[in-house]
Amino acid sequence: MNRLNDLIELCKGHVVYIQTHNFPDPDAIASAYGLQRLLEIYGVESRLCYDGRIDKLSASKMLNAFHIEMLPYAQLVPDMRETDRIICVDSQKHSGNVTDFIGDEIACIDHHPTFVPIQYQYQDIRITGACATLIAEYYALSGRKPDVDVATALLYGLKMDTLQFTRGVTELDIRMFGFLFPLCDKEKLDDLERNNMEFTDLKAYGAAIESIELYDKVGFSSIPFSCPDALIAILSDFILSLIEVETAVVFSFREDGIKLSVRSEDPEIHAGKLLHEALEGIGNGGGHAAMGGGLIGKERLPELGNYPDNYIRNLFLDILAK
Numbered sequence: 435m436n437r438l439n440d441l442i443e444l445c446k447g448h449v450v451y452i453q454t455h456n457f458p459d460p461d462a463i464a465s466a467y468g469l470q471r472l473l474e475i476y477g478v479e480s481r482l483c484y485d486g487r488i489d490k491l492s493a494s495k496m497l498n499a500f501h502i503e504m505l506p507y508a509q510l511v512p513d514m515r516e517t518d519r520i521i522c523v524d525s526q527k528h529s530g531n532v533t534d535f536i537g538d539e540i541a542c543i544d545h546h547p548t549f550v551p552i553q554y555q556y557q558d559i560r561i562t563g564a565c566a567t568l569i570a571e572y573y574a575l576s577g578r579k580p581d582v583d584v585a586t587a588l589l590y591g592l593k594m595d596t597l598q599f600t601r602g603v604t605e606l607d608i609r610m611f612g613f614l615f616p617l618c619d620k621e622k623l624d625d626l627e628r629n630n631m632e633f634t635d636l637k638a639y640g641a642a643i644e645s646i647e648l649y650d651k652v653g654f655s656s657i658p659f660s661c662p663d664a665l666i667a668i669l670s671d672f673i674l675s676l677i678e679v680e681t682a683v684v685f686s687f688r689e690d691g692i693k694l695s696v697r698s699e700d701p702e703i704h705a706g707k708l709l710h711e712a713l714e715g716i717g718n719g720g721g722h723a724a725m726g727g728g729l730i731g732k733e734r735l736p737e738l739g740n741y742p743d744n745y746i747r748n749l750f751l752d753i754l755a756k
Contacts, residue, residue: 441556445478449518455525456486457663461564462524464591467502468569471584485533490664492630500583524565527552530718549710549720563607566591570610585617642669653679656743657686670695691732712749
């Protein structure tokens with residue numbers, strides 16, 4: 435509770451923005467929304483924001499289901515000031531997938547490993563299965579029960595980011611599931627979890643299957659057209675499900691560059707660290723031991739030469755060979 439009080443005091447009397455990573459997923463949305471509603475209880479108003487796109491069907495469904503307003507950075511630029519206060523949620527400044535907004539990033543609440551250390555006035559960075567777990571704990575420790583919408587949103591974010599409690603789960607995730615479950619709308623939760631794939635996604639599955647290349651226990655798949663972040667992540671989980679694969683690297687060629695997703699079941703291969711090291715000097719990447727994401731910006735694509743698939747594959751194989 436003392437930590438929450440510290441955050442509240444930093445926010446009082448200021449214009450406050452809660453910023454997620456550039457392509458917010460259900461966990462990012464749930465965490466930002468849950469924090470916004472908690473701060474409201476203590477008299478702190480805030481706005482949810484992001485840069486990039488809402489490109490996941492699950493994210494769009496969630497925004498509609500809970501009537502959540504998240505504003506793109508382009509709409510905020512005319513009003514934002516350097517003295518406005520920003521809380522980074524499910525993200526960290528300079529992590530590669532977070533735009534540096536005009537305001538002052540005074541706080542960070544995140545569950546990812548830190549690859550570029552930054553000093554915040556308030557910091558809560560702990561490795562958990564989902565960032566929603568940390569926000570749920572704020573409610574639990576403060577003695578404030580989240581209302582049914584907040585509880586349902588947080589539980590949905592928790593389930594999505596842990597792949598239904600099969601990935602990166604910690605004891606705290608389990609405890610917060612127990613805290614949230616009796617408070618949630620189970621019918622709405624079931625509805626959110628159904629039908630999160632679109633017909634056009636099947637084309638990407640076909641491309642991933644046709645392009646797969648296996649090097650020892652590492653599987654690479656290239657999608658020669660643009661895919662949303664969520665779909666690339668789903669495809670990397672799909673490739674990882676093959677019995678021959680312990681580490682999956684999937685990448686998609688998009689207008690903003692090449693988006694990558696890595697999954698690892700090999701205890702010797704940290705997915706986030708592998709991405710960070712493989713893309714160093716050519717792009718940005720990071721994440722957890724089991725999963726990570728990265729981007730090679732479009733301005734760097736000429737450096738990949740005439741065979742970008744081979745170039746990217748060799749970036750990872752060179753790191754793995756060390």
